[in-house]
Structure formats: structure tokens, C-alpha cells
Amino acid sequence: MTKHHLPATPETVHWGYFSRSLTPVLTLKSGDSAVIETITHHANDDYERMIAGDAAAEEIFLWTKDAKTLRRRGAGPTEGPFTHGDGEGLGVHLLTGPIAIEGAEPGDIIEVRVIDTYPRPSANPGYAGRFFGSNPAANWGFQYNDLVEGPTPRETVTIYELDMAEAAVKALYSYVWTPQTDPDGIVHATIDYPGVRVDHATITKKNDVLAGIKVPARLHFGTMGLAPAEVDCVSTIPPNYTGGNMDDWRIAKGARMYYPVAVPGGLFSCGDAHASQGDSELSGTAVEISLTGEFEFILHKKADLPGTVLEGLTHPLLETEDLWSVYGFSVTNYLAELGPDPQQEILTRGSLDTAMRDAFRKLRRFLMTVHKLSEDEAISLMSVAADFAVTQVVDANWGVTGSIRKAIFAGRTSV
Amino acid sequence: MTKHHLPATPETVHWGYFSRSLTPVLTLKSGDSAVIETITHHANDDYERMIAGDAAAEEIFLWTKDAKTLRRRGAGPTEGPFTHGDGEGLGVHLLTGPIAIEGAEPGDIIEVRVIDTYPRPSANPGYAGRFFGSNPAANWGFQYNDLVEGPTPRETVTIYELDMAEAAVKALYSYVWTPQTDPDGIVHATIDYPGVRVDHATITKKNDVLAGIKVPARLHFGTMGLAPAEVDCVSTIPPNYTGGNMDDWRIAKGARMYYPVAVPGGLFSCGDAHASQGDSELSGTAVEISLTGEFEFILHKKADLPGTVLEGLTHPLLETEDLWSVYGFSVTNYLAELGPDPQQEILTRGSLDTAMRDAFRKLRRFLMTVHKLSEDEAISLMSVAADFAVTQVVDANWGVTGSIRKAIFAGRTSV
Numbered sequence: 001m002t003k004h005h006l007p008a009t010p011e012t013v014h015w016g017y018f019s020r021s022l023t024p025v026l027t028l029k030s031g032d033s034a035v036i037e038t039i040t041h042h043a044n045d046d047y048e049r050m051i052a053g054d055a056a057a058e059e060i061f062l063w064t065k066d067a068k069t070l071r072r073r074g075a076g077p078t079e080g081p082f083t084h085g086d087g088e089g090l091g092v093h094l095l096t097g098p099i100a101i102e103g104a105e106p107g108d109i110i111e112v113r114v115i116d117t118y119p120r121p122s123a124n125p126g127y128a129g130r131f132f133g134s135n136p137a138a139n140w141g142f143q144y145n146d147l148v149e150g151p152t153p154r155e156t157v158t159i160y161e162l163d164m165a166e167a168a169v170k171a172l173y174s175y176v177w178t179p180q181t182d183p184d185g186i187v188h189a190t191i192d193y194p195g196v197r198v199d200h201a202t203i204t205k206k207n208d209v210l211a212g213i214k215v216p217a218r219l220h221f222g223t224m225g226l227a228p229a230e231v232d233c234v235s236t237i238p239p240n241y242t243g244g245n246m247d248d249w250r251i252a253k254g255a256r257m258y259y260p261v262a263v264p265g266g267l268f269s270c271g272d273a274h275a276s277q278g279d280s281e282l283s284g285t286a287v288e289i290s291l292t293g294e295f296e297f298i299l300h301k302k303a304d305l306p307g308t309v310l311e312g313l314t315h316p317l318l319e320t321e322d323l324w325s326v327y328g329f330s331v332t333n334y335l336a337e338l339g340p341d342p343q344q345e346i347l348t349r350g351s352l353d354t355a356m357r358d359a360f361r362k363l364r365r366f367l368m369t370v371h372k373l374s375e376d377e378a379i380s381l382m383s384v385a386a387d388f389a390v391t392q393v394v395d396a397n398w399g400v401t402g403s404i405r406k407a408i409f410a411g412r413t414s415v
Numbered sequence: 416m417t418k419h420h421l422p423a424t425p426e427t428v429h430w431g432y433f434s435r436s437l438t439p440v441l442t443l444k445s446g447d448s449a450v451i452e453t454i455t456h457h458a459n460d461d462y463e464r465m466i467a468g469d470a471a472a473e474e475i476f477l478w479t480k481d482a483k484t485l486r487r488r489g490a491g492p493t494e495g496p497f498t499h500g501d502g503e504g505l506g507v508h509l510l511t512g513p514i515a516i517e518g519a520e521p522g523d524i525i526e527v528r529v530i531d532t533y534p535r536p537s538a539n540p541g542y543a544g545r546f547f548g549s550n551p552a553a554n555w556g557f558q559y560n561d562l563v564e565g566p567t568p569r570e571t572v573t574i575y576e577l578d579m580a581e582a583a584v585k586a587l588y589s590y591v592w593t594p595q596t597d598p599d600g601i602v603h604a605t606i607d608y609p610g611v612r613v614d615h616a617t618i619t620k621k622n623d624v625l626a627g628i629k630v631p632a633r634l635h636f637g638t639m640g641l642a643p644a645e646v647d648c649v650s651t652i653p654p655n656y657t658g659g660n661m662d663d664w665r666i667a668k669g670a671r672m673y674y675p676v677a678v679p680g681g682l683f684s685c686g687d688a689h690a691s692q693g694d695s696e697l698s699g700t701a702v703e704i705s706l707t708g709e710f711e712f713i714l715h716k717k718a719d720l721p722g723t724v725l726e727g728l729t730h731p732l733l734e735t736e737d738l739w740s741v742y743g744f745s746v747t748n749y750l751a752e753l754g755p756d757p758q759q760e761i762l763t764r765g766s767l768d769t770a771m772r773d774a775f776r777k778l779r780r781f782l783m784t785v786h787k788l789s790e791d792e793a794i795s796l797m798s799v800a801a802d803f804a805v806t807q808v809v810d811a812n813w814g815v816t817g818s819i820r821k822a823i824f825a826g827r828t829s830v
Contacts, residue, residue, distance in 0.1 A: 149790040156791040212827030283798035352767035375564040376571040383698035388805040412627030
């Protein structure tokens with residue numbers, strides 16, 4: 001078992017997309033662990049607190065008239081002229097990876113154990129050792145066209161501090177997004193392209209927001225998953241059968257995630273870390289922070305799955321100390337189901353009703369296949385003991401989490 | 416402060432409907448408490464365990480060719496010929512009440528504190544002292560038209576036992592619903608009218624279902640609420656702004672529910688008790704049991720609401736030791752919003768998407784009005800700290816529960 005370290009550098013990150021064609025930045029054997037650094041794509045909401053002095057972050061976010069370290073940001077067009085920029089921001093998350101698991105093939109399952117998480121401290125001497133994150137109430141948020149105070153519409157960014165001693169986040173200040181002109185001259189009237197540096201001379205800071213309010217931390221990676229097979233370059237926004245932008249705060253320290261392998265090596269990437277998030281991620285984002293994760297990777301070969309908790313698994317599965325969770329999506333596998341342009345089509349398909357349907361079916365299958373229940377038993381048990389939560393209503397492919405407590409099965413001789 | 420006792424008798428129950436015209440069976444003063452017995456409308460799924468030997472239950476459920484103690488069951492027609500029976504089963508819950516609170520007027524809020532809950536033991540000597548409940552996977556369940564095992568469609572009833580020493584429920588046996596002929600000669604091919612006695616000679620019991628599985632008890636009343644003003648006789652199935660069939664297991668011992676008063680006296684009724692239920696109540700029912708509740712009632716006059724947690728409240732609000740919850744419905748007030756025949760129209764309107772919208776707006780209002788947050792603060796806080804859950808997808812007016820933890824506000828000098 002080897003323990004690897006994967007820093008976030010311009011060479012180890014990709015921005016806004018998963019791709020089966022990316023060359024792995026690290027190749028592991030099953031059983032290996034890796035400490036992986038991730039940097040939030042919202043760091044430029046407050047450059048001074050989240051980028052300045054951090055050499056890697058500075059380099060990754062570098063964008064001047066003459067230089068842009070990471071040109072492509074998103075799965076969209078890479079030939080201009082651009083509306084938003086290279087990649088068009090069709091996918092926004094700055095991910096570290098991909099990591100290949102030796103011997104992983106389609107049909108296998110990769111287990112990712114979250115051993116621990118470590119927030120990345122500010123490297124600005126003025127804020128040394130402190131942890132900051134950003135929570136934009138964005139145009140893709142559930143509230144955007146449904147605001148009661150003016151001016152409408154608006155996007156408001158709230159900067160938070162994570163206090164690790166208290167294990168809580170507190171708001172520091174907020175500002176309303178103002179049009180930002182990027183170094184290439186494109187004006188971003190709304191938050192439509194990741195990594196645009198907010199010029200704080202153009203904004204008005206509102207201090208004392210959420211005064212006295214402390215929110216318990218829920219450190220987790222919003223986006224973790226494998227590369228899908230159907231399309232080469234896939235936006236990071238909609239979660240799908242190989243995981244991705246799941247945005248479930250339960251996927252935290254101690255969790256085990258199981259992902260179906262769709263391409264050789266699996267190609268795991270992670271990022272989009274959150275200091276805290278509620279079920280629904282209502283405003284479009286959580287408290288977006290830079291986070292380092294310690295993970296262990298275990299490859300489960302297809303032939304070994306029968307008789308285990310992974311038998312027949314075709315979608316992400318969470319196991320924590322207390323529960324199992326499956327993830328219902330508005331469209332189960334949107335890349336396969338939505339015709340010639342699924343990445344555009346999914347943008348109009350978000351619905352909790354279909355996500356609930358999907359979560360029901362996935363949890364039923366899990367109970368029948370893994371716990372050997374009849375359909376009638378599975379349905380009764382779900383009604384009296386399974387809890388369905390609104391995972392998120394902001395990632396195009398909306399989510400419902402279906403969870404069942406492990407203790408319920410303690411007296412049963414199954415898995 | 417007076418402590419009342421309200422037994423369940425033919426005179427103290429009403430079946431399947433709320434009504435502003437019902438004569439109160441008890442009138443209380445604010446501050447009074449009452450021990451209220453309720454009997455589950457599913458007791459006849461297993462007459463021997465849940466009715467036999469219990470004089471009150473036997474009398475309430477009495478239905479022979481010559482006598483039917485409670486003729487009307489539902490808010491539907493009461494003049495035959497009937498398709499299903501008197502009241503047509505448009506509303507199914509056997510409720511105890513109504514209770515009037517002296518001085519309650521429209522615009523006031525009635526607070527109902529759940530002091531304790533006591534399951535009603537079987538009175539059959541063969542099962543003396545034991546507690547039983549029924550969980551039908553019914554035709555109105557989320558699974559009904561989406562079954563993978565045959566025969567389809569089918570309704571399966573699972574009988575559970577509640578073990579109070581272990582505080583858990585365990586399945587005893589199940590059976591597939593067979594057409595049941597009621598004493599008036601109407602054949603019930605599906606579960607379409609409450610209180611029809613299942614002739615156990617016509618069913619095939621399946622034992623050893625859910626073997627080894629124990630589900631932690633979550634004792635609560637699925638239906639509690641006040642009479643609405645818009646319509647005289649209202650089905651108990653869809654929850655609405657005065658409460659009713661909320662089906663949230665969090666409304667348990669220790670909870671305080673706040674309901675807006677719509678008619679003089681408020682007219683509180685309760686029933687539809689559950690030994691356990693998951694978020695979604697997927698199969699259409701929970702573990703339906705007979706339960707006695709000890710409640711305390713407090714009247715909050717309209718003039719006293721400003722500056723309290725109840726300011727501006729126009730819908731049910733839950734307060735527990737740990738959290739506040741609001742309830743989003745597919746249609747906020749379906750009786751007022753759905754035209755000339757709202758009780759039929761609501762049957763086609765169940766959607767989590769609109770329920771999520773309603774829950775978002777209600778929680779935003781709560782945070783802005785009660786906690787004095789700006790809209791931007793409320794939205795950011797909801798995104799990072801509020802949890803939205805699927806309350807139920809089976810009560811016509813589907814529900815999403817939005818919850819925020821009280822501890823978050825500990826450092827704030829608001830309510």
C-alpha cells in the first residue's frame with residue numbers, strides 16, 4: 001500500500017469537465033491512499049483571502065491579458081469567439097485529477113474512502129492560518145427568479161470564515177455581484193464563467209451579515225467521481241451515474257463512496273469542496289472552500305461483486321457508519337437518455353418528481369438485490385424506515401437522496 | 416389549567432373529513448391539557464389484533480347489514496347510490512375531535528404541545544398488552560404503477576408489532592389485498608373505503624416477512640390540525656394551511672405545532688397515528704396504529720403575535736427541541752387556489768417541485784420576519800444550513816419539509 005500526495009498545480013487540475021481522454025496525473029493500485037489537494041473555483045470571489053500568497057492557487061488562477069494558465073474552463077466550445085470564455089463555463093468546478101486505478105475496467109466498482117479532510121489555510125500573511133469560503137446566491141440558484149426584495153434579479157456573494165476550533169462557519173461580509181470585465185475584455189454581467197477575479201473596487205461590501213449566527217461545519221467534497229463513457233468532454237455541473245457533482249454533505253470524513261467504472265482506469269477527480277451545505281444547496285452553491293482530502297481507493301472487480309453490497313450497482317452508492325444512501329437524479333443517465341445534445345437538454349430537465357422516482361427505484365433494487373427482500377418487503381420497509389431528502393435543486397440534474405439506516409438490518413443474516 | 420380526557424367513542428370521532436360545522440366534543444381554555452384517544456382507520460386490516468375485545472373500537476367499526484355506527488366516511492356525497500360508500504372515502508382518517516379552544520378566532524394561532532404518546536394495547540386476550548399496526552402498500556402509494564414483481568398492480572398489507580421495550584417495530588406477516596365485500600354489498604377490489612373489515616378467510620398470509628429487521632419507532636400523529644374556512648366538509652387526505660395530514664414523523668413527543676386559526680374555536684382534531692414512518696411515506700401509509708396523545712393547548716391571540724416566532728404565520732410551523740420546520744405543499748392553500756372543485760383538482764396536482772418552491776418561500780419568510788434577516792442573509796443561510804426533506808408523496812398535496820436548527824441562532828439576540 002503506497003501513500004501518494006497529489007498537490008493542486010496547473011498540471012494536476014482540469015477545469016469544468018470530466019473527460020475519458022485526460023491523461024492520468026497519478027496511477028494507483030487498489031489499496032493505495034492519496035492526499036489530494038483541491039482549490040475552490042470560487043477563490044477569486046475574494047482574491048486576498050483565498051488566493052494571494054498561495055503559489056499554487058496564484059498560478060492556477062493566473063489570467064492576464066497575456067497569459068491564462070488554464071485556458072479551458074468547461075465542456076463547451078474551445079474555438080472563439082466566445083460568449084463567456086474558452087470552454088464557455090459549461091461546467092465550472094476546478095477538479096484535481098484524474099487518478100487512474102490500475103486494472104479498473106468498465107463493470108468494476110471503485111470504492112473511495114474519505115479518511116480525512118483538511119481545509120487549506122489562507123497564505124496571505126494578513127490572514128495566515130485562517131480558512132475562508134464563498135457562498136454565491138447565483139443565477140442558477142433556486143431563488144434567482146423568485147426574489148422579494150429589490151433590486152431583482154441580483155446575485156449576492158457572502159464570504160464566510162471556517163472556524164476549525166468551533167467546527168463552524170460564520171459569515172464575514174457580502175456583496176452584490178457587479179459586472180466584471182475579464183482580462184480578455186469579456187464583461188460578465190452575471191456569474192457565468194468560473195475564475196473571473198472580482199475587482200473589489202467595483203463592489204460594495206456589507207459587513208455584519210448573519211450577525212451572531214454560527215453554522216456547524218459539514219466538510220465535504222461536492223464533486224467526486226469518475227469519467228463517463230458516453231461523451232468525451234462532459235460538464236461538471238450535472239451529476240450522473242459515475243458520480244460527479246453530487247453535492248451531498250453526508251459524503252464526509254468516514255464515508256465510503258462506490259462508483260461504477262465506465263472507462264479504463266476509472267479516472268477519478270475531485271473538487272468543489274464545501275465547509276457547509278444544507279440539503280437542497282438552495283442558492284446554487286455551498287460555502288465553497290479549498291480542501292485537501294485523504295482518500296483510500298479500493299478496486300472491486302466485476303467478477304467479485306455478486307453476494308456483496310455492490311452486486312448489480314450501476315450508480316453511486318454511499319456507505320457511512322450509520323446508513324446507506326442512493327442518489328436519484330431527474331434523469332438517471334442523462335448522457336445516454338437525452339438525444340443528440342444531452343448537455344444542453346439536461347439544463348431544462350431538473351425535477352424533484354423524476355428524481356424521487358429514480359431514488360425509489362434505486363433503493364428498491366438495493367434492498368431486493370443486496371438485502372434479499374421481496375419487492376413487497378422492500379416497499380414496506382422504505383415507507384416505514386427510509387428517508388428521502390432533497391439533495392440539490394441547482395445542478396441541472398436535480399437530486400433526491402434515499403437513505404436507509406444500517407442498524408435496521410443488525411439482526412439479519414444478509415450482507 | 417384543567418386536564419381533560421377525551422376517549423375515542425362513536426360520539427367523539429369523525430371519519431374522513433374536517434368540518435367547520437362540527438359541534439365541538441370538548442371545549443378547552445388556553446393552557447388546558449387533554450389526553451386524547453385515537454383509533455387507526457386501518458384497524459380492520461387485522462380485526463383480531465386491533466379491534467376485538469376493545470369495546471370502543473368494536474363500536475366505532477361496527478358495520479353489519481343492519482347497522483353502521485359511523486355512516487359517513489369521507490367528504491364526498493352522502494346520498495346514494497354509492498360507488499364506495501357513504502362519504503365515498505374522499506378522506507379516510509378516523510379523527511378524534513373536534514376540540515374548540517375558547518376565544519380562538521381567525522387570525523389567532525393555536526399551539527399544540529405533544530406532551531406524550533401512549534400506544535393503545537390490543538384488548539384481545541390472545542394478544543393482551545401487545546401493540547399492532549398495519550402498513551398497506553396502497554393504490555395511492557408512489558409505487559403502485561411502478562412495480563417490478565407480479566402480479567401487478569397489487570396492494571400488500573404488512574402487519575407490524577410495536578415493541579415498546581425495544582422502541583422498535585417488527586413485521587409479523589403480510590397479505591395481498593383481495594376484493595372485500597362490505598355489509599352493504601359493495602365490493603372493494605382495492606383499498607378504496609376506510610374501515611372495511613378484511614375477511615381473513617379470503618387472504619393468504621405470508622409469514623417471516625422482513626425477518627430480522629427492526630425499525631426504530633417514531634411515534635407520532637400523522638394527522639393533526641384545525642378546520643379550514645373555505646369549504647364546509649374537507650377531505651382529510653390533502654394537508655393544507657391549517658395542518659391536517661402532514662405525515663411528518665418529527666411531530667412527536669416534545670414537539671410544539673403552531674396552526675393558524677381559520678374558524679371560531681379553531682376546531683382541533685387528531686388521528687392517523689403512526690408507530691414509524693420514513694420521509695416520503697412511500698407506500699401510501701406508515702405503520703398505522705391506535706395511539707393516545709397527551710397534549711397541551713395554548714391560544715396566541717393575533718394582537719400578541721408581533722415580535723414572536725409566530726408573527727405573520729399563515730401555515731403550520733413545527734418547533735422541536737432542536738429545530739424549526741415549515742411545510743411546503745404542492746399547492747399552498749388548495750381550497751382557495753384550485754377553482755370550483757378543489758377537492759377533486761388537488762388529486763392531480765401532487766408535485767415535489769412546487770412543494771419545494773412553497774417550502775423555500777415559507778422558510779425565507781420565517782427567517783426574514785422572525786429572525787430579522789435580509790433576504791440575502793436568509794437565502795445564504797438556507798443554502799448552507801437548512802435541510803429540505805421529502806415529507807410525503809402520497810397525500811395528493813405532496814410535501815417538502817424545510818428545517819433549520821435552532822442552535823444556529825444561539826448567539827443572536829432575536830427571538
